[in-house]
Amino acid sequence: MALLAVACDWARDHGRPLLALTVDHGLDRDSARWTAFAREAARAAGADWRGLSWTGPKPAAGLPAAARAARHRLIADAARDAGARVVLFAHTAGDVAEGELMRTAGSSLGRLRDWSPSPAWPEGRGLMLLRPMLDVGRAELRAWLKGQGSGWVDDPANDDPRYARARARASLLPSGEGGARAVRRGRMRGYGASSPGAVSPHPPARRSASGPLPLPMGEGYFSIDRAVSARTLAAALVCAGGGDRPPRGDRLQRLLTRLEAGETFTATLCGARLDAGPDQVLVIREPGEFIRRPAPPLLLAPGVETVWDGRWSFTAAEPGWGVAPAAGRMAALSRADRGRLNDLPSAARGGRPVLIRNGAAAPVLADAAVTARSLVEERLALALDRMTHEMELEPRAHGATPRNHLFSGTDLGE
Structure with missing residues (x-):
């Protein structure tokens, strides 16, 4: 609700259309009422609105992860249909803290970043997510909403101890630092008009990479340096393989160790093949899968x-x-x-x-x-933070020479 308010203000100031999306997961008996509440709130604020539904059978195990994946797919499809290239999410400092706590307990949940590609693939191709409220505390946001006379909906699943997110939230002290101050500060942190109809998200300065960038070879595969960082190698593997789940843990670390040791070897991971030769290391699509599963x-x-x-x-x-x-x-x-x-x-x-x-x-x-x-080269550029401006996401006419985002702009972030 707070993001809706500041985003609508920003959209009016910059002459931009705004579409609000509500996903009904079909998991609570009150979900239809919540959807109606969201619809009325969005329209009252001046935004267009569209309701989305997660239909079909729901898994007995891993429900939060399945719901998150379904939500991202639905949102990505709706954004592409609307011609949008950036989707705003209202994650707060509390979500960041809960995620960190869950990872210490062994969760493989990814870290929230203010500017990142959609995790849905291929539905989210070319689509970026912006989270302008990551330095906002949940308690102060609620206080700010009360001051605005705005209500909100609390999902009871957020307090259900069966779910890791709810247990993490319950174990953390309420955090409200920076909330109302961040809302007042420029309304949409990091956003400003660079030209009529153009938007400039400015994420924090990137830290230096621990290894060189992959070299795109123009046919959906890469040449990499043996000093590649874990994050860069993981991104190259999942992009070259065409899947949606980056490698994690011991398997990725073993590849890094062998590369650093100068070994000559071939390995497969995430549908990709890594050919480490004496003179060049290539990351390509594993062709054997097409023969094994025609x-x-x-x-x-x-x-x-x-x-x-x-x-x-x-x-x-x-x-x-x-x-x-x-x-x-x-x-x-x-x-x-x-x-x-x-x-x-x-x-x-x-x-x-x-x-x-x-x-x-x-x-x-x-x-x-x-x-x-x-799609491989652009996807890797997005994954490695090489597109930090909305205008860089604009589709190009057929035949136009694409910009090489992997070798432009700021240093690659970790």
């Missing part, structure tokens, strides 16, 4: 952007096209296409997508009727 080509609906393997997007101008991995199909390519594939490292060839027309046996690497775009 699948029919993914059909492309005309005019609809379709994501294949979490790594490439395709938009066909006409019906009849499908996309599949080159693995198992390379011999059927034309001589020219095979020559182009041969320019890639041998291990990277099988993971390259090919186009198939009306189920024909002869695939092609490209066709004028289908627009193809690798």
Whole structure:
């Protein structure tokens, strides 16, 4: 409710449209009433509003994580439908403290950052999350709302000791430092108009990286230095693999140890393959998965952007096209296409997508009727904080040279 108030003020001041989203998880008998409350509050504040619902069966175990993942997917889809590139979340200093406490107890919950990519993939591609209230205490926010004459809804699940988040919250003393002061200070911390219709989020200065950045090779794979940091290696692996879960714990640390020791080896993790040779270390898509688990080509609906393997997007101008991995199909390519594939490292060839027309046996690497775009490089740039301005998220016209965000701007943060 506090974020709604300050965001609406900011949107009016800068002539920007604002869409408020409410997710009904279907987990509480009062959820419909809460959704109606949110709808009326958003519209009274001057924002457009849309309700979203998490339908279908709910898991018996791991419910908070499943609800969080579903929420992010729904929000990402709604934001993309609305043409938005930035979503605001109202996490507070209390959420940060609870997360830190949960991690000390063994949780793999990620850390909240003020500016970060959407964790939903591929639904959240190109979408950033902004949390402008991370230095705001929950108690002072409530006091500020009371002073504004605004109400709010308390979800009883936040006090249910069956959930780790509720136990962490109960074990922490109420924290209100900085709340009302942060709301008064510029209303939307870190936001200002840089030009008509443009918004500039300015996150804190990044700390220096403990290792060099990956070098994009232009076909969805990377060359990395053996001194790579854990965070950078994890991001490179999950992006090259096309999945949505970064590696954690001992498996990632073992790779880092072997790299630092100068070993020559091949390892797979997160659907990616790490080839550590004497002269170069490559991170690519593991092509063996396509052979072990073959699948029919993914059909492309005309005019609809379709994501294949979490790594490439395709938009066909006409019906009849499908996309599949080159693995198992390379011999059927034309001589020219095979020559182009041969320019890639041998291990990277099988993971390259090919186009198939009306189920024909002869695939092609490209066709004028289908627009193809690798998502891997931009996703890695977002994950490593190389896009710190909303204007950098703007889609480019087909054929325009993309900016190399991995080698521009501030130092990479940890």
